[in-house]
Amino acid sequence: MLSAKNAKVVEATLPVVGAAIGDITPRFYDRLFAAHPELLRDLFNRGNQANGTQRQALAGSIAAFATALIAHPDQRPDAMLARIAHKHVSIGISDDQYKVVHEHLFAAIVEVLGEAVTPEVAAAWDEVYWLMANALIAIEDRLRADAAGPDGDPADLWRPYTVVTRHQETEDVTSYLVRPADGSAPPAGRPGQYVSVRTTLPDGAHQIRQYSLSGTAAGALRFSVKREAGGEVSGHLHDHLRAGDLVQVSPPMGDIALADGDGPVLLVSAGIGNTPMTAMLAHLADAGSTRTVVSVHGDRDQLAHAFRADLARLTAELPDATAHVFYERPLGEWPAERTGLVDLTTVDIPAGATAYLCGPLPFLRAVRGQLLAAGVPAADIHYEVFGPDLWLGA
Known part of the structure; x- marks a missing residue:
């Protein structure tokens, strides 16, 4: 992975770069969109640019990748890379755009850090960038080829x-x-x-x-x-x-998908985060699965709960499935133990369950912590967050 010489430089400068990355990313995006306004118009999410979440996500991914290279020099953070690659393919990021990003990102780094960016420091972080970029390019090329099929055009999947x-x-x-x-x-x-x-x-x-x-x-x-x-x-x-x-x-993308097998499944969602969970339940029901399935969902109230009828119907169709629904402000009578925020300590979690989580970031942090405390291995907890992923490396 990262060369021994540059690893020492990156490790020594990571605190400085990490502390400045919040200043670097706005300058990077300002430079990028000034030179290529069509990217903001037709590719990047203008809403996420306006509220800053996309900028935070870029900063988090670079810092997480560099940290992973230092902490585990013989491993590549493939889980993080796969998540980014799926998103890039789904919106149409092309290989040549990595050169454009490199140009404006490194110009922003020099603007912010000034003389601290010696040739040695620049070379070390250049290696970090291209290790990440080339890994993403390779993954994305495979994803595009698979999505296009033998007769399709990987360059245009729309x-x-x-x-x-x-x-x-x-x-x-x-x-x-x-x-x-x-x-x-x-x-x-x-x-x-x-x-x-x-x-x-x-x-x-x-x-x-x-x-x-x-x-x-x-x-x-x-x-x-x-x-x-x-x-x-x-x-x-x-x-x-x-x-x-x-x-x-676009073709379906996303690295968080229901895995095959016969072990127990735990589906935990909040709000519109139950959308992928509904697809997973439908797949299990259509396949006549006999797996143990536990669904847990949190919402504001019954009227805000999308797919409420689907949850009841699909749970009834599966031979070993249960559903637990929490409402913050339920309409009419509702069990006291299911009123308020989702609390997995009140749910029987099957031994050996693979958990899938989807919802807002604070919800994900809370329920993931509850699962870890309950003894569910981190490797068996998979999450999807809508919008830019501000939790990379979790």
Whole structure:
């Protein structure tokens, strides 16, 4: 991995670079978008750029990668790299863009750190960057080739889909069943994965968002969209995307998907985080699985709980499944032990369970901690967070 000489330099300068990375990333993005405004217009999430979460995610990934290289010099942090690679492929990041990022990132580093960036320091961090970039490029090339198939074009994975049906799950969650417009079969996805949806907004920008698959049907995919406060894409889809319309959709991506096997499964979600869990439950039910399945979900109340009926129906279809639902402010009578935030200490967790978590970051931190305290190995706890992952390396 990292050469011995440069490893010493990176280890010595990691505290300085890590402390400054919050200043480096804004300058990097300002430089990048000034030189390439089309990237902000048509590739990057403008909302996440405005609120700073994408910038925090970049800082976290670089720091986590460098830290991993120093702590485990003979290992590559493949779990972190896979998560980033799936997201990059889903939105259309290309190999040549890594050179563009390198140019503006290192210019920003020099701007912030000044004379501290000696030729020796620059060379060491240049090696860190290209180790990460080349690893991502290799993973992403494989993902694109697999998604394109033998007759497809890995360079352009976007396909037009026709909206077959639109279903209002709750006041702010809508599901769309879509089929390839050319009548071909959609690419196979794994339960728990997401698709990217590319939307043309009124100002002409082509903005991209990821939405988890909430189920499938013959020759079709179903994704679900929560209208977010101030969300320009989710609001546009809710207001304008109707049955019969065309929409650009990527192949299913995502490294967190239900693994095959016969061991117990624990599905833990909050809010719209139950979207991939619904797909996992549907897959298990369709397969006639006899696995022990425990679903735990937290929401504001019954009206906000999307896929509530699906959870009850799919749990009933599985021979060894239970569901536990927590409401913060339940409407009407509700068990006291299931009122408030999700508390896994009140749930019987099957021995040997593989856990899948999805929801806001504070929720993920809390329930992961409860699982670790209950003796569930960290390797058996998988999580998906919507939006930029600010928890890389966890």
